[in-house]
Amino acid sequence: METLVLQALSGLASASSLFLVASGLTVIFGVSRIVNFAHGSFYMLGAYLAWSLVTALPRGHLGFWGGILAAALGVGLIGIAIETLLLRRIYRAPELFQLLATFGVVLIVQDLALLLWGAQDLLGPRAPGLRGGTMILGLRFPDYELFLIAVGPVVLLLLHLLFHRTRWGMLVRAATQDREMVGALGVNQRMLFTSVFFLGACLAGLGGALQLPRESVNLGMDLAIIVEAFVVVVVGGLGSLMGAALAALLIGELHALGILVLPKITLVLVFLVMAVVLVMRPHGLLGRAQAPAAAGAAAEPAIGATPRPLVWLGLAALLAALALPPFAGDYALSVLTEIAILILFAASLHLIMGPGGMASFGHAAYFGLGAYSAALAAKWLLAPMAIGLALAPVAAGLGGLLFGWFCVRLSGVYAAMLTLAFAQIAWSVAFQWSEVTGGDNGILGVWPDAWAAPRLVYYYLTLGLCLAATLLLRRVIRAPFGYALRAQRDSALRAETIGIDAFAIRWRAFALAAVMAGLAGGLFAYAKGSVFPTYLGIPRSVDALLMVLLGGVQTLSGPILGAIAYTGLQEQLMRLTDLWRLMLGTTILLLVLFFPQGLAGAARARWEGRHGGA
Amino acid sequence: MLEVSGLAAQYGRAQILAEVGLTVAAGEVVVLLGRNGAGKSTTLKAIMGLVPPSAGRIRFRGQEIAGRPPFEIARLGLGYVPEERRIFSELTVMENLEVGRRPAPPGQQAWTPERLFALFPSLGAMRHRPGGRMSGGEQQMLTIARTLMGQPRLVLLDEPSEGLAPVVVERMAEAILALKAEGLSILLSEQNLHFARAVSDRATIIEKGRIRWEGGMAALMADAGIREQYLSV
DSSP: OHHHHHHHHHHHHHHHHHHHHHHHHHHHHHHHOOOOTTHHHHHHHHHHHHHHHHHHSOSSHHHHHHHHHHHHHHHHHHHHHHHHHTGGGGTTSOHHHHHHHHHHHHHHHHHHHHHHHOSSOBOOOOOTTOOSEEEETTEEEEHHHHHHHHHHHHHHHHHHHHHHHSHHHHHHHHHHHHHHHHHHTTOOHHHHHHHHHHHHHHHHHHHHHTTTTTSOBOTTHHHHHHHHHHHHHHHHOTTOHHHHHHHHHHHHHHHHHHHHHOGGGHHHHHHHHHHHHHHHSTTOSSOOOOOOSOSSOOOOOOOOOOOHHHHHHHHHHHHHHHHSGGGSOHHHHHHHHHHHHHHHHHHHHHHHHTTSOOOOSOTHHHHHHHHHHHHHHHHHSOOOHHHHHHHHHHHHHHHHHHHHHHHTTSOHHHHHHHHHHHHHHHHHHHHHOHHHHOGGGOEEOOOOOGGGOSHHHHHHHHHHHHHHHHHHHHHHHHSHHHHHHHHHHHOHHHHHHTTOOHHHHHHHHHHHHHHHHHHHHHHHHHHHTEEOGGGGSHHHHHHHHHHHHHHOSSSTHHHHHHHHHHHHHHHHHHHHOSOHHHHHHHHHHHHHHHOTTHHHHHHHHHHHHHHOOO | OEEEEEEEEEETTEEEEEEEEEEEOTTOEEEEEOOTTSSHHHHHHHHHTSSOEEEEEEEETTEEOTTSOHHHHHHTTEEEEOTTOOOOTTSBHHHHHHHHOOOOOTTSOOOOHHHHHHHSHHHHTTTTSBGGGSOHHHHHHHHHHHHHTTOOSEEEEEOTTTTOOHHHHHHHHHHHHHHHHTTOEEEEEESOHHHHHHHOSEEEEEETTEEEEEEEHHHHHHOHHHHHHHTOO
């Protein structure tokens, strides 16, 4: 009983920190409609800055608390820089592009932090005056945790006063609802956005800085907190401060108490709760339906005949892919195999993102399901490769049918978050059910049958299957099913009035995308000879998103080009420099700023500009 | 006070305004008449900077405002009341007014909540009610009051009578006449000829993004042919 109470208290302390980060995220989203991936980076920078300041300043109250506050303000200034230099230029871009841009910032900050503070974990001093503990029910509870428990409600109260008692707060609330109207009433939105971003970044920085006496500062803090903060914001309802507070409480306690009851599946538990909340309340606990952000998002060009040069280029590339490999070395062959697989993976995501109009942050789930089902069949049933490869798309498709049934009911960011939740659940199972999946060690020895063992043969097999599957996807998009899919994307309501069952169409597209991703996963498992939980992880989902966005969502050539460019870029950068994240992040930012339609979109626009569009 | 000439605007590839020219003098109420889709709302939005004009000049109080951001245009003394009202539904009446508040220019008597409640008495009775829980007519009055809090010299009123009960339309006409009496210039768009006639000095008729007719309200009422050609449905 005593341990339960203490555990609940420490859950409250975590909830406080979580709330600081989530409140900033939700306020920023409310006004700017930007889902800020870099918010976790602000949190991490807060911790690092605080470490530097507190260790440099003289010891004592002023040195410590002054350092913490200065770190929070410093992160706020960094936030201003990012808002004015980057985000301000892309407020009118599609939601996912903004997400991509903030992800570029995440990569850059990771490498800059590595350069500035090194790879080792840093330990900060403990808070002066709060070093001791208090006896609660006969057990010692750290004073600093008690302090943190108080911070959350205090900040909530201050924010509430700020938003309801000041003119600035009213403007922010008004802009959350209709920012264009606020502008027409004479309010300078730019100043408003920048100040909101400053506040949000400060809150995240403060959250990170306050972790200093609690845990070591490290380079993994950003992604760890951003996923949790997303969960909190989505569960609470995007843009709702009270919702974020409630959800932070819920998630913090779930973590703290879940460890006592079911230590193995706390991660699953958190995402399960999120899935349940979103299915019951599609806009979160206290959220409301959001008006679409972009006022005049350009309509997507109709899918017409492929421009002639593109056909020739595609054929030339295909010819090269067929004819050159016999002369390539083992390393080149394995890279080429990987590219073929990733093209299919990206193309499958494109089906639901482009024509389907749904964002998925968890597409790796189906890739991983395919890979794991092939690997499990090989390990436990000693199945030959053909069975494994046949099983992969089937298993992934079943997973897609199951998860998709929930996901396609929601829209926008909520749908994206639910796909992320399911992917995290799948990842947790692979990671924590080590008796079957080998846990972190993965499953080794998943090799192709003897006939396909030579790298060249396996390459041709992969190329054939991926090419066929990608062409099938292309055919689907141009079939009546694809028309219906695009119709429901452009207007679900209008599509339904002409007899299209939008839900069924979306669901089938989601499942088909899962099938194709599963096939890609199965091929990947045999290509690598092993599977690991990372196949289902967030980074792989993000990889797929990047490939599609990099190439351009609007045409199928987009993801193909994107997969090649992204894989090639990553491969080259990783070989050339240790700072590949910095380079990749910078590249992403440049692309977002200068090629907002993706590579294929830019090429197409250039061609049509010269030859007159359709 | 306001001079628009050669104004053109488009959404994507669809040309909505081809050539719009009109003027509003100080203290004058001008109505922009036309059928659905003729370009009335777009004209007002383009003047306000909410739709970027692709050509033309817009001079307001001697300054060129075409292409400037809406907040700057608002600060010069141009108020905009949208057709869809766009009340901040989660903010109370008082908070909605606060969002619109700007300092009055020297020599101009400032609009305060109290003065506005005298103009729209029903608003005064619900100061702390969220905008989302008001009737359509009350919301329409609140949008006008909110815009007046910005102390404009000229107000763009987009179809103020649309969707309102006849009694409320009458009250709206009285309010507009009261504003005119205060010396405010008004450019409104309307389809309700009866309402337009009650409040306006002059009329400008727009069709397919071009101005087709311009003249005094009395002249328009006397010319059944013009009304038949451009306004009857």
